[in-house]
Amino acid sequence: MxxxxxxxxxxxxxxxxxxxxxxxxxxxxxxxxxxxxxxxxxxxxxxxxxxxxxxxxxxxxxxxxxxxxxxxxxxxxxxxxxxxxxxxxxxxxxxxxxxxxxxxxxxxxxxxxxxxxxxxxxxxxxxxxxxxxxxxxxxxxxxxxxxxxxxxxxxxxxxxxxxxxxTVSPEAAVMFLLIYTWTPPHFWALALYRHLDYEKAGLPMLPVTHGAAFTRHTILLYSVMLAAVCVLPFVIGMSGWLYLAVAAWFNAGFVWRSWKLYRSGDEAIARDLFRYSIKYLAWVFGALILDRVVFAIW
Structure with missing residues (x-):
């Protein structure tokens, strides 16, 4: 039954x-x-x-x-x-x-x-x-x-x-800023290879209103800003060298993919950047905890 x-x-x-x-x-x-x-x-x-x-x-x-x-x-x-x-x-x-x-x-x-x-x-x-x-x-x-x-x-x-x-502390604000800066290039990469969907649905996503070239340029600028923002946890002392090393590695990958997308305009690269951005956020935030655990052990 x-x-x-x-x-x-x-x-x-x-x-x-x-x-x-x-x-x-x-x-x-x-x-x-x-x-x-x-x-x-x-x-x-x-x-x-x-x-x-x-x-x-x-x-x-x-x-x-x-x-x-x-x-x-x-x-x-x-x-x-x-x-x-x-x-x-x-x-x-x-x-x-x-x-x-x-x-x-x-x-x-x-x-x-x-x-x-x-x-x-x-x-x-x-x-x-x-x-x-x-x-x-x-x-x-x-x-x-x-x-x-x-x-x-x-x-x-x-x-x-x-x-x-x-409470809401400066450390929490830095983590907020990290995701806030990550969000536009993450979604614009998706919008680049799904622009026909958004156009059909009548949604004014950036590739629909300003074109693919402008969107690729903006993604590159945001990726550079994101790399700068990711240094803040180290600068204010909420994380150490381990976090900085992981963040630098994944930001290099983010900027490199954004640069390739800017130069080529290939939708396959946009798809790769979108998928990479998800792993990027998970690894960067995971590095914050890993750094804290390693620091506590030492």
Whole structure:
């Protein structure tokens, strides 16, 4: 009896799970966890920290579900997103809205109960910034949507830091700035090889409004700025030489790929840069923790 029930409901649960963009959220939670770890939590509050990170994950998934809900008509026009549950009709609008609301409220409850009010308020503001300000207003309105809306995407380490310390410090601001500077070249690389999708959906992404050559030039400038920003953790003393070495290596790879893209305009290089940028963020943030652990041992 249980097997037929599972067979009946598992595809639906999988579609709801996909609505929350779990792969994107995993990187968000990782950056939030790094922010929490850099704040230096003690072992006695570890359960509260884990509950807070779960709360951040749930709110992030709720925001992703709202994004899918708002953009379902645009998603239908784009090859990359035509397989999403709302586009296929495997999840109804009502179910998606209820799912998003349940995830968001549950996450905020966890943050308020096991974290603190500052972390809860900042997470709620981040939800509003992404699900409403960026998705509903900025994305269809301006080619600077990624630059302005990137503030919401750069918040995870700040949320993790606030959940542990109840404050927002210069160290948290530096981690915010790192992701904020990384966001435009990351998304513009995607937009370069998906520009026809964005044009068809009526979204004013930079390659659509200003052309591929201008976008490639801007990506290169941002990659150089990102390399400079990545030095800040070392400059302010929140990390040491190990982090600096890892960051320098991965920034060299980022700038080199951006330079190749600028010179050639090959969409395959844009695709490679987009994929590299994801690994880049994971490694640079991982290096912050690795440096802290090695320093503590020595």
């Amino acid at each position: 249980l097997k037929p029930l599972y067979a009946q409901y598992s595809p639906r649960l999988a579609d709801l799970w996909a609505l929350g963009k779990p792969r994107v959220v995993s990187l968000i939670v990782f950056c939030a966890a790094v922010g929490a770890a850099m704040a230096g939590p003690s072992l006695d509050i570890l359960p509260n920290v884990l509950a807070s990170l779960l709360g951040i994950a749930l709110v992030a998934m709720g925001a992703a579900a709202v994004n899918c809900l708002v953009e379902r008509n645009r998603d239908a026009a784009m090859r990359r997103t035509q397989g999403r549950p709302l586009v296929r009709g495997s999840v109804t609008v009502t179910d998606a809205a209820l799912y998003a609301g349940l995830l968001t409220l549950s996450g905020l409850w966890l943050l308020a109960s096991f974290g603190n009010l500052l972390a809860c308020a900042l997470t709620l503001a981040t939800f509003f910034g992404y699900a409403v300000v960026y998705t509903r207003w900025l994305k269809p309105a301006t080619p600077q949507n990624i630059v302005i809306g990137g503030a919401a995407g750069a918040m995870p380490p700040v949320l993790g830091w606030a959940a542990v310390s109840g």
